[in-house]
Amino acid sequence: xxxxxxxxxxxxxxxxxxxxxxxxxxxxxxxxxxxxxxxxxxxxxxxxxxxxxxxxxxxxxxxxxxxxxxxxxxxxxxxxxxxxxxxxxxxxxxxxxxxxxxxxxxxxxxxxxxxxxxxxxxxxxxxxxxxxxxxxxxxxxxxxxxxxxxxxxxxxxxxxxxxxxxxxxxxxxxxxxxxxxxxxxxxxxxxxxxxxxxxxxxxxxxxxxxxxxxxxxxxxxxxxxxxxxxxxxxxxxxxxxxxxxxxxxxxxxxxxxxxxxxxxxxxxxxxxxxxxxxxxxxxxxxxxxxxxxxxxxxxxxxxxxxxxxxxxxxxxxxxxxxxxxxxxxxxxxxxxxxxxxxxxxxxxxxxxxxxxxxxxxxxxxxxxxxxxxxxxxx
Numbered sequence: 199x200x201x202x203x204x205x206x207x208x209x210x211x212x213x214x215x216x217x218x219x220x221x222x223x224x225x226x227x228x229x230x231x232x233x234x235x236x237x238x239x240x241x242x243x244x245x246x247x248x249x250x251x252x253x254x255x256x257x258x259x260x261x262x263x264x265x266x267x268x269x270x271x272x273x274x275x276x277x278x279x280x281x282x283x284x285x286x287x288x289x290x291x292x293x294x295x296x297x298x299x300x301x302x303x304x305x306x307x308x309x310x311x312x313x314x315x316x317x318x319x320x321x322x323x324x325x326x327x328x329x330x331x332x333x334x335x336x337x338x339x340x341x342x343x344x345x346x347x348x349x350x351x352x353x354x355x356x357x358x359x360x361x362x363x364x365x366x367x368x369x370x371x372x373x374x375x376x377x378x379x380x381x382x383x384x385x386x387x388x389x390x391x392x393x394x395x396x397x398x399x400x401x402x403x404x405x406x407x408x409x410x411x412x413x414x415x416x417x418x419x420x421x422x423x424x425x426x427x428x429x430x431x432x433x434x435x436x437x438x439x440x441x442x443x444x445x446x447x448x449x450x451x452x453x454x455x456x457x458x459x460x461x462x463x464x465x466x467x468x469x470x471x472x473x474x475x476x477x478x479x480x481x482x483x484x485x486x487x488x489x490x491x492x493x494x495x496x497x498x499x500x501x502x503x504x505x506x507x508x509x510x511x512x513x514x515x516x517x518x519x520x521x522x523x524x525x526x527x528x529x530x531x532x533x534x535x536x537x538x539x540x541x542x543x544x545x546x547x548x549x550x551x552x553x554x555x556x557x558x559x560x561x562x563x564x565x566x567x568x569x570x571x572x573x574x575x576x
């Protein structure tokens with residue numbers, strides 16, 4: 199991170215404005231993105247003489263609301279076309295968004311939007327759940343299987359997307375999602391065929407945030423149960439408790455990962471899970487001293503790197519698995535931690551003249567400087 203800060207500032211701006219993905223957009227959307235890219239965002243006007251500080255502040259910020267709105271509206275447009283055609287074909291369909299966009303931790307102005315395409319005519323349930331034990335699931339058992347149902351839904355959805363959006367690129371090669379982009383679409387959309395699964399927790403609470411979805415991997419011809427709404431709800435709830443600090447820390451990590459010199463193989467979901475376990479009070483301090491978020495992010499990553507056995511005990515927010523379930527993820531943690539160390543040192547040197555006397559100041563001293571520095575807003 200200590201190298202090429204001007205290049206990384208340019209990459210950050212390009213990513214946030216969407217100019218890094220112009221080739222995936224329709225021509226009119228390209229023109230709109232290019233026009234907006236010449237407008238300075240607020241973070242670009244702060245710490246004018248301190249590029250590392252400016253990068254850290256910008257990397258924490260949410261993508262502009264217009265970009266997010268367009269992403270959601272594009273997914274809804276695709277959903278309406280699918281719903282109309284699938285209903286005519288005898289399906290009963292529902293749609294939900296999952297992933298970084300609805301959680302508002304996406305870092306790209308042109309973000310892929312995950313659209314769950316849910317078959318309401320088929321669902322499964324946990325027999326150990328309270329509703330099942332009370333006999334509230336009535337009717338004859340279906341002779342269909344999840345694999346058969348979702349395979350059929352996927353094939354029909356692929357056909358409809360090609361028919362309804364003939365100028366787009368519809369990529370059907372992925373295992374779990376149908377990717378559609380270009381043509382008349384303002385943003386790329388990933389359509390994920392799925393159905394509901396009423397797990398034990400949902401049968402007790404009745405809250406949709408507890409409900410599972412079953413998705414289909416066509417390459418392996420098998421299904422997977424996910425808890426996307428539990429993840430969103432729990433991360434959002436913890437973010438509220440940190441006054442927005444948690445989501446800023448997640449975005450910071452994702453941007454640093456994107457700008458790293460080497461590949462850091464940590465999915466967005468796992469980065470959110472890692473920072474979910476950070477010190478909440480320290481992140482809350484970032485509501486006044488924004489650089490305290492960088493300080494806590496560096497401290498937390500460094501602590502996990504130094505205590506790998508503890509790191510291996512941490513669960514993702516929905517409780518479905520351990521975060522570090524492969525050695526490759528621990529290796530990636532190390533790489534991200536090193537990048538964050540470098541950024542914290544450089545920002546601290548900009549904020550404290552005494553630390554600027556050292557090429558690599560002590561990390562604890564750097565965190566103290568960051569946590570007590572106020573960077574004026576515009």
